[in-house]
Amino acid sequence: MGLRFHNTLTRSVEPFVPLRAGEVGLYTCGPTVYDYAHIGNFRTYLWEDLLRRHLELRGCKVTQVMNLTDVDDKTIAGALRTGRPLDDYTKTYIDAFFEDLDALGIQRAALYPRATRHVPEMNAMMERLQRKGHLYESKGSIYFRIDTFPAYGRLSGLDPDSAAAGQARIDADEYDKDNPRDFAVWKMRKGEEPFWESPFGAGRPGWHLECSAMSIKYLGETFDIHTGGVDNIFPHHENEIAQSEAATGQPFVRTWMHAAHLIVDGEKMSKSKGNFHTLRDLMAKGYRPRPIRYLLLSAHYRKQLNFTFEGLSQAEASLCRLDDLADRLGRTPLGEGRSDLSDRAERTRGEMLEGLDSDLNTAAALGPLFDLVRDAHTALDAGTARAADAVAVREALALFERVFGIRLGPDACLDADIEALIERRQQARASRDWAAADAIRRELAERGIVLEDTPQGVRWKRKGA
Numbered sequence: 027m028g029l030r031f032h033n034t035l036t037r038s039v040e041p042f043v044p045l046r047a048g049e050v051g052l053y054t055c056g057p058t059v060y061d062y063a064h065i066g067n068f069r070t071y072l073w074e075d076l077l078r079r080h081l082e083l084r085g086c087k088v089t090q091v092m093n094l095t096d097v098d099d100k101t102i103a104g105a106l107r108t109g110r111p112l113d114d115y116t117k118t119y120i121d122a123f124f125e126d127l128d129a130l131g132i133q134r135a136a137l138y139p140r141a142t143r144h145v146p147e148m149n150a151m152m153e154r155l156q157r158k159g160h161l162y163e164s165k166g167s168i169y170f171r172i173d174t175f176p177a178y179g180r181l182s183g184l185d186p187d188s189a190a191a192g193q194a195r196i197d198a199d200e201y202d203k204d205n206p207r208d209f210a211v212w213k214m215r216k217g218e219e220p221f222w223e224s225p226f227g228a229g230r231p232g233w234h235l236e237c238s239a240m241s242i243k244y245l246g247e248t249f250d251i252h253t254g255g256v257d258n259i260f261p262h263h264e265n266e267i268a269q270s271e272a273a274t275g276q277p278f279v280r281t282w283m284h285a286a287h288l289i290v291d292g293e294k295m296s297k298s299k300g301n302f303h304t305l306r307d308l309m310a311k312g313y314r315p316r317p318i319r320y321l322l323l324s325a326h327y328r329k330q331l332n333f334t335f336e337g338l339s340q341a342e343a344s345l346c347r348l349d350d351l352a353d354r355l356g357r358t359p360l361g362e363g364r365s366d367l368s369d370r371a372e373r374t375r376g377e378m379l380e381g382l383d384s385d386l387n388t389a390a391a392l393g394p395l396f397d398l399v400r401d402a403h404t405a406l407d408a409g410t411a412r413a414a415d416a417v418a419v420r421e422a423l424a425l426f427e428r429v430f431g432i433r434l435g436p437d438a439c440l441d442a443d444i445e446a447l448i449e450r451r452q453q454a455r456a457s458r459d460w461a462a463a464d465a466i467r468r469e470l471a472e473r474g475i476v477l478e479d480t481p482q483g484v485r486w487k488r489k490g491a
């Protein structure tokens with residue numbers, strides 16, 4: 027049936043057809059570089075990475091552009107607080123962001139344009155908007171007049187007069203608007219804040235304007251896909267559409283895609299609740315990026331994902347089960363020919379592709395894969411697997427590796443993974459979570475790991491080793 031994606035603009039799953047055959051322009055809203063990114067951010071960035079890998083698997087050449095918001099209220103506050111120049115302050119978090127991307131195996135975008143390096147492009151867009159009567163000045167700042175763009179609210183489905191829309195005006199800089207729904211495109215220079223000279227006076231750009239100006243510069247006035255988290259839909263993406271379409275007179279983005287929230291232990295992540303995790307926090311606790319990547323990709327992106335440490339242990343165990351199969355297929359001598367398992371594996375591969383084609387439903391792709399993994403282990407145990415079966419099963423595993431961006435194999439599941447699982451089991455026992463402890467013991471047993479309690483702590487060995 028081909029690729030189908032959910033388009034926030036039409037609220038439906040639609041066939042995806044790129045503007046130019048075989049080429050996809052993809053704009054993914056990037057981080058505001060005032061702090062380390064958290065796992066909720068990475069859920070979105072990982073899903074975008076999977077989107078790109080799947081488009082590439084389906085033969086598209088993808089040009090991905092991700093902005094870095096390196097000037098806004100938060101970056102400026104951080105720079106002023108630490109007494110560092112803005113560029114110096116944001117460099118710390120830009121460098122950290124790229125380190126985190128690499129740790130998680132996220133492919134680099136073609137371009138990472140920075141807001142502070144695109145002020146002339148933003149001013150040019152403002153001049154276009156001004157000529158067409160969409161802007162007004164108030165106390166030195168420049169605002170977009172929403173009444174001049176009748177399609178406003180189409181993406182979010184939000185009544186522009188609603189209370190939620192009114193919320194958007196809570197911004198100390200914006201008390202002088204004609205209409206609370208209007209938003210700033212250029213903020214007047216204030217106090218010691220960094221500023222840029224422009225035909226509109228000294229100041230700095232509004233957040234929404236950077237994404238409009240930079241996406242159009244690198245991907246054209248109309249491009250294929252724009253993504254972000256659901257929290258970007260309003261006001262950020264709504265405002266991007268208003269500015270872009272008002273300036274160019276062209277449709278801005280054909281398909282808008284948004285990832286649902288990540289919650290932790292059933293609650294919204296927040297620093298005050300102690301359930302706020304950056305990638306660095308998790309790695310410092312001994313978790314490895316591979317299971318984090320897997321866990322964050324394993325649920326369909328439009329469903330809320332509940333992150334728990336138990337889920338992370340299960341993710342490690344699931345990956346190790348795939349590793350074990352890849353390992354067994356590589357070293358078990360098999361007779362000539364094929365059995366039912368070959369057909370089974372080919373069918374599974376088809377089901378995985380169908381799940382991914384269908385709005386990147388990763389959960390629908392993983393279910394059949396793990397059924398196949400179980401059956402393949404059974405066939406290997408029973409001695410009924412044949413050489414052609416191994417090839418067919420390996421192809422299903424290779425599809426997983428390619429789209430999920432996770433390498434499998436005997437050396438991928440290291441002693442460190444096993445030790446991490448044992449440590450998780452100890453923690454579960456210490457907190458009297460017997461169900462979790464048992465689940466981990468079973469996972470380890472399935473992987474041929476034998477545990478032995480000794481006065482010095484838990485020891486482990488591989489069965490038969």
Ligand SMILES: [Zn+2]
Binds near residue numbers: 056237
């Ligand atoms: Zn953006």
